[in-house]
Amino acid sequence: MREELIIAGFGGQGIMFTGTLLSQAAMIEGKFVTYFPSYGAEVRGGTANCCVTIDDTTIGSPVIINPDSLLILNKPSLDRFKPRLKKGGLLVLNSTLIEDEVKETDAKVVRLPATDIAERSGQIRVANIVALGKYLAIRKIVNQESVLQALEALLTGKKKELLGLNRKALITGYEYK
Amino acid sequence: MREELIIAGFGGQGIMFTGTLLSQAAMIEGKFVTYFPSYGAEVRGGTANCCVTIDDTTIGSPVIINPDSLLILNKPSLDRFKPRLKKGGLLVLNSTLIEDEVKETDAKVVRLPATDIAERSGQIRVANIVALGKYLAIRKIVNQESVLQALEALLTGKKKELLGLNRKALITGYEYK
Amino acid sequence: MKKLFSKPESLTDTDHKYCPGCGHGIVHRLVAEVIDELGIREKTIGIAPVGCAVFAYDYWNFDVTEASHGRPPAVATGIKRFLPDRVVFTYQGDGDLAAIGMAETIHAANRGENITVIFINNAIYGMTTGQMAPTSLLGMKTTTSPFGRDPKLAGYPIRVGELLSTLEGTTFLARCAVDSAKHVLDAKKAIKKAFEVQLAGKGYSMVEILSQCPPNWKKSVPESLEYVRKEMMSYFPLGVIKDKTKA
Amino acid sequence: MKKLFSKPESLTDTDHKYCPGCGHGIVHRLVAEVIDELGIREKTIGIAPVGCAVFAYDYWNFDVTEASHGRPPAVATGIKRFLPDRVVFTYQGDGDLAAIGMAETIHAANRGENITVIFINNAIYGMTTGQMAPTSLLGMKTTTSPFGRDPKLAGYPIRVGELLSTLEGTTFLARCAVDSAKHVLDAKKAIKKAFEVQLAGKGYSMVEILSQCPPNWKKSVPESLEYVRKEMMSYFPLGVIKDKTKA
Amino acid sequence: MPKIIIAQNKCKGCELCILTCPKKNIRLSQKMNKKGFHYIEIIDPDKCNACGLCFQVCPDVAIEIWK
Amino acid sequence: MPKIIIAQNKCKGCELCILTCPKKNIRLSQKMNKKGFHYIEIIDPDKCNACGLCFQVCPDVAIEIWK
């Protein structure tokens, strides 16, 4: 089954890392996966987004037009990507930074105060991971264990010290009700 | 009637001027004419040549493959262009610098000590004009008068003082037996 | 009440896309202020570079054209020669001016083109996210000098002002910074002088401005200012490098 | 009997295509003599320019490659970096080195590439038959400055050695001439020094040689020599411009 | 008393003005603007001497000063 | 007595050697070589001191000197 996910938020919210992490986890599970970042000049103080496609068979285009799911960390990204979500798709959003009411028609909407939760768990920067946890709890596209392994694969060298924090954030997100 | 002429000699022998002069004369007579010089790096201390085509109708390519006539002022040029002369064509050569015997088979050969004549007439540099005169006396492709007019058109400004010399050279060539 | 400090007319109200603390924004304003003060907005034509300032035409409220990477001096030459009574300036980064555009820079200067060059030296390729620039300091780690700039492999930071000063064609050359209010005001003076040189028909003027690029330097804004002051200024001394109008 | 003076081994027996009196031929021989004397013929790679010396590969008896117009320094860099123990030199005219190739010249020098540059300054574009060069003197009439070089339109003759001397990367820079036997011998010394700098791994060396181009200067050979001595040498002074090996 | 107008949505919270103000009279707000930056606020309007140094260093022309 | 060998077909008659020879011992021949140049000749072989200056300035390496 193919899952097409767009992750979006402010530059600095770890959007790209979230996408790579998920891709790494999918790869660990032997799945087909493509990751495609938005890149370039628009980044300066702007928004960032990336596309992750996971499948059991060869993937064509890594560019996602109509995602199955959205993981949205800020308001401008909601405005930009919401109209593209597939009918009946999943929208996980960071309610700390998005106050908008989002209608449930045509989409399953999950609101989660990711930034708040992250701040409480000690590091505002891991809001992305919290949100990823929640998303994965709903869309069981990869196992938690694979994501934890992926974290170890990505956070090496100096970044190793961030491992615990990220692990905790992931699990918090997973378990957030 | 079309006349295709190649003029060739050492750089410095006034090859290009001779070609332009003849072309100018043809234009004065309302003829169709093209002039095409060899140009470029090979000139350094080497030989020079140009193609003049004169016709009563539109001329296609200005490049001459098999000339009707050759006006040859030095030995290397003879070796280079002789094989290209049309059967029955005209070869006027500067016997001062070309000692070779040239067989008359397939071509009418006219030997003329152009450099000697020019030197005697006061200026070694007008050997080209002497030779042109001789060529025109045989191939009456333009009138002497037109060439004299052409000389006036080309030798202006500082070069005006060379007019007499060139006129004389032309006529000497014309009349050389 | 009176407006004491506010956006000059020669700036549009468009938000800059620059990173927080970036020097480009400050210099944009200084250029706009000088143009306002000289009353030349309606006869000025600016040339935006390829670099972070590529969108400068959105920020300036006068005619501005794009130029391909490194070629603003040639474009400026084309404009100025055809319209000698207009004011023409280029705005260029260190990659644009001193790497790919070095030949055009030297030759416009040598011809003494009556143009003004505003040169933003942030010792890095900002727009392409952090590669080594011709002006990157020795030892500086960038994304293409991951072990620090090694002169044996990558040569030395180029002092553009000093290089151009050997050319007969250059009239006014200065180096400034925008790390502090005082230096900002000095920079404005130099920019004004440069435009005045052009207005007087005296030839080529260039103001080099040391500018901070916190994200690509991988530094906070205060650290960046420190870097400008301690490291950059000692290799790139501030001041007037050449002033032929004084001779 | 002993051969006192004769063709060095590093020259082939091929006739030069140069005009009578042209300086290129002299410098070709000097380079060949130096290479012979240093015993490096079998490890030398020369780079011929686009200019009258484009056929240099026919005249030198060692490996020589072509380079596109202005890019010999880049080509030399590619060769030398890959084969650092070979001797690599470029041979370039003023159009090649100082006009179209200015950026490559400056940057190879600034990187301190361990190469030698032989720079033939004849103040003209020889090969293309007489257009203005970046080093043409003021007032000089050429086929593209028919009214004489006017600094307002065409800028100033560039003193390349002095320009390069401001760059940290340059080690040895000198200017010579080939208008007389004495200057020819001086030029040979400078060329030898330049190659020695490279052999010692000390970095970038450049020898500029003022050279006569009688046909394009529209002068006889003696007049050309006079022009070199009177006009060129007073704008382009002979001598060592920079020698870091002495510091 | 000078009036300082801050264009909250232009401010990027770079702190250049904060570092520059001789009166140490500027700080970052707790709030974020629509671009996601904490913008600045004047601590005590009365303390400002309208020197304009904050304006001089602001890359985003987010400050306007009246008097 | 030094021996000067002139490669007649290499010489372009540029006169650089003529202008240089301290003994004024070189001149142009009346004859032309195959390239169309008047090549040089030594006026008086005995006068030559083998100084080699003519060799030094010859762009065409048309001179060889033995002793």
Added chain:
Amino acid sequence: MTTKRLMKGNEALGEGAIQAGCGAYFGYPITPQNELTEYMSRRMLEENRVFIQSESELAAINMVFGASVAGARAMTSSSSPGVSLKQEGLSYMAGCELPGLVVNVQRGGPGLGNISGSQADYFQAVKGGGHGDYHLIVLTPGSVQELYEMPALAFSLSEKYRTPAMILTDGILAQMQEPMEAVKIDTTRDENRDWILDGCKGRAPRKIRSLLMEEGALEAHNRHLQDKYNLIKTQEQRYQLINEQAEIMLVAYGISARVCYTAIQEANKKGAKLGLLRPLTVWPFPEKILQELALKVKAFLVVELNAGQMVEDVKLAVNGKTPVHFYGRAGGACVTPGEILKEIEKI
């Protein structure tokens, strides 16, 4: 007496450009187009216009960019290697929709090649040697007279459609001399140049740019460009047709068309039916007439001074309906009438 002047191709082109109101010329020497740069260095100053011998071809095309931005009829000229260096600049001019004229006096390639005439830069000229989807309007003069007259056409088409134009010629045409009539050149310009930058006095500031980062903006711009190119394709296909009724139709432009002309003269003597389609624009390519001819003629023979380039455009137009043959010589060699006649016999 004749009112004609004997003129060299390069100089005729220069004078034609000056008569057409060329306001700024920027060039760098290269054989076989040097006489053009040299001619301009004198004449432009005499006319009090802008002439610069630029430091390089790259600088030249960017100076043209600048002068065009400022409203000038601006031009540059070079030969093959130098034109390769202008490709980035040409793409920028096309992207910014700037008029301007680039002359390519083709020589033998690839690389340094030689300085003989050639037609080996056809692809570069018509397919876009630079990056991105763009086209130049490419004119191909066939005589000194046309070299004189075509700059005016090039400038005016280039301004009409706001896209750079090229005159694609070669070392033979540029170096040859022929009698030329200095006919009066029409210099009327489109008055509504409401995009040039000359200072924003009395109007809103303008900008010239090809960078379009906003989502969909560059695509929209490309659609606009393609619409324009399609308009040019329908409006501006130009050609000369000789012996319309011929069974075998030669297709050639510029110098090779002249050789074809001689071949036709010779064929005529022998009574053979030989025709010539001579494109005057190679972009837009005269495909309409080719499509018509494809239904009439027995075969086409494309003659070029290269290894076969325009032959592809002929094939694309003909689309398999009629055999398309090719004869050419590459590397600066020139085809001869005799060779063409021999090729014809083989068909």
Added chain:
Amino acid sequence: MTTKRLMKGNEALGEGAIQAGCGAYFGYPITPQNELTEYMSRRMLEENRVFIQSESELAAINMVFGASVAGARAMTSSSSPGVSLKQEGLSYMAGCELPGLVVNVQRGGPGLGNISGSQADYFQAVKGGGHGDYHLIVLTPGSVQELYEMPALAFSLSEKYRTPAMILTDGILAQMQEPMEAVKIDTTRDENRDWILDGCKGRAPRKIRSLLMEEGALEAHNRHLQDKYNLIKTQEQRYQLINEQAEIMLVAYGISARVCYTAIQEANKKGAKLGLLRPLTVWPFPEKILQELALKVKAFLVVELNAGQMVEDVKLAVNGKTPVHFYGRAGGACVTPGEILKEIEKI
């Protein structure tokens, strides 16, 4: 556990080149290929090989020229505007018969355009953006895995035929990440490189040149080049064919082929017969298989991220035998599987 690594296209290409024995890399930053230059700046030094961030793309291609002359497997990379600047250098390399690798990570054009992926430099790559009659061998990877493996092929073809090769890719493939298997790369080189310049010890001096002024020399050289190109055309046409039996055959390379692949997956679900011919070399163009397919399929649909370029090569191969349709989006926009399916319906 998997032996794969998640790798970015740019970096896979870099590592692939290093594994293939790339001895010298020269590059200048430009989006979207920066990660390649950056990757090389670290890895080449680690491997004790040559890395230079050159002052420009022009300098880079000429450094490649130099390193190639000296015997290195040399490469440079850039994106569209930067590749335009390399055209003169490429023509010289082709003329001098030097191997070498140029990577073009295409972005939207013309001009500065944008930094999205694009395929609008197809003509430049395959028709020769530089001057003269020459060709590059042009490879078109379609996945991160192929980006890793193709440099080796590019180097070896380039050395085998002594002509520069290009890897023509785009911003999407270069920026995406995918699992990649670091398979062992064959690095055997043709031992007989009897033309390189490394000092004439024990042999006669050599020269590398493209200037051939003697009468007929350049023409002979061009004939030799054309013979070589014809040999490459017969030997090296590469492609992948999916659903050979399909009625409608898509033709696409690189990123657009991937989109086509998704379209085929979707069409398959609905039972429609859709195939894909994916050229792996666009020069030489796989015309033989196209000629065969032309006799079988009902129609071709060429899909490109541009305004229609490769479609000409398809038409030339098919020569009117089968209808050839085109669908593309220009200016950095990407086609979608849905759009392709809609186009198919129209046929």
